[in-house]
Amino acid sequence: MPPNRFLIEALLPLKELSKEARREKAIRHGHISTLHVWWARRPLVVARAAVLGALLTEEDGLDEKFIANLCRWEVHDGDPGGRYLLEQARTRIRNRYGRPPRVLDSFAGGGSIPLEALRLGAEAYAVEYNPVAYLVLKATLEYPQRYGHRLVQAVKTWGEWVLDRAREELAAFYPEADGETPIAYIWSRTIRCPNPACGAEIPLFRQFWLARKANKRVALKPLPDPVTRRVDFAIVEGRHMDFDPAQGTVSRGNAVCLVCNTSVRADYVKAEAQAGRMGHRLVAVVTTRGKGQGRNYPSSHLLGNRPSGACGGNARR
Ligand SMILES: [Zn+2]
Structure with missing residues (x-):
């Protein structure tokens, strides 16, 4: 009997994932990439497929079509159809491990992998040596969970505070002329x-x-x-x-x-x-x-x- 392989070894729909990753690169609104520049940021859809594929095996009963459907930008918990797909994946993972599995990303960078691990119901650990990436990770993985919707208003308020002061200090260097x-x-x-x-x-x-x-x-x-x-x-x-x-x-x-x-x-x-x-x-x-x-x-x-x-x-x- 052939060994029970992990999905990442056996059946990732690479063509669909590549296409979706290219599409995601162009998406700005609502994407964590707009939080702060990070180099070599991985597309979320690919990180999702990699985490799923590293946690589940051929025996867990998912096929390429399901993975391709799950790993799309539009799939998230804010959308009923997306949540339905995510729940199916989370159930498979829970059934296999009996508890949320621990996923460690020891070079977490912009945080795509731990974010997707969280989305799939795993317990995510992110390690990063660079202080900028560390802060990006905090703001991506931890603060939204800890502060919830309060964070939205706080980011807006303080973002505008910074913008106002920057405008005040720098306006003289960017004088408007003829609407330009x-x-x-x-x-x-x-x-x-x-x-x-x-x-x-x-x-x-x-x-x-x-x-x-x-x-x-x-x-x-x-x-x-x-x-x-x-x-x-x-x-x-x-x-x-x-x-x-x-x-x-x-x-x-x-x-x-x-x-x-x-x-x-x-x-x-x-x-x-x-x-x-x-x-x-x-x-x-x-x-x-x-x-x-x-x-x-x-x-x-x-x-x-x-x-x-x-x-x-x-x-x-
Ligand atoms: Zn000369």
């Missing part, structure tokens, strides 16, 4: 061209793309002026550009001056930086008309085109 609010400032590091006949400021860019999506392509186009020996910038959009934005001014530490085309060795770039002679310059501002309205790169906000140093260290216009 700046949300990011793009800076470039700069060095002086070592060519004695030139001495232009070289903005150090690996590439000039600002947005590179199928439906939105925006780039900074450098405009070197051989007379004034300055590099200014234009913002260009569209599918066809008359230059290659992927071609920056730095590659493997070596730089090139856009005014005189002198190649600058990495050693020189490094030495200038170490001597404290590396400058910086604000070259573009990213703005938005509001949440969900996308990012804009208005030319009117193009701040790079002014004498070098004018923007030094201060993002205000």
Whole structure:
């Protein structure tokens, strides 16, 4: 008789799980990933399948179809259909162990595995060395159980408290103009061209793309002026550009001056930086008309085109 294998060894519907995991990645509202950034966060549906598959065996009478149904984002205790499926899984687990089994995740990170273990009625233990992840785990696994609905209002109240104070302190750096609010400032590091006949400021860019999506392509186009020996910038959009934005001014530490085309060795770039002679310059501002309205790169906000140093260290216009 073949050995009684765990479901994780025998029958996980990998294709359906992969598809569902991809779908879950795009879900933001109500997802624990919005609590705090955590790297390498695992999709909940996959964690659920892994925990279930590690607790139950072929003998427990579940099939791939049931697992695929159970391991979907929409399945949770707040939904009657979802709760019905979860109850079936919990009953199987209880019947097998006679009590809630203990599930230990010794590298718990963002907490997907212990959260799903709890959902399946197990007793979850999470261990984590990183203090950020530790706090994420507390807020994911422990506080909702301990404080219940009171937590919702507390998070809202204190979240707004933080937001109000942040707005007060930072508003001056994000001045609204024509309905557009700046949300990011793009800076470039700069060095002086070592060519004695030139001495232009070289903005150090690996590439000039600002947005590179199928439906939105925006780039900074450098405009070197051989007379004034300055590099200014234009913002260009569209599918066809008359230059290659992927071609920056730095590659493997070596730089090139856009005014005189002198190649600058990495050693020189490094030495200038170490001597404290590396400058910086604000070259573009990213703005938005509001949440969900996308990012804009208005030319009117193009701040790079002014004498070098004018923007030094201060993002205000
Ligand atoms: Zn030069």
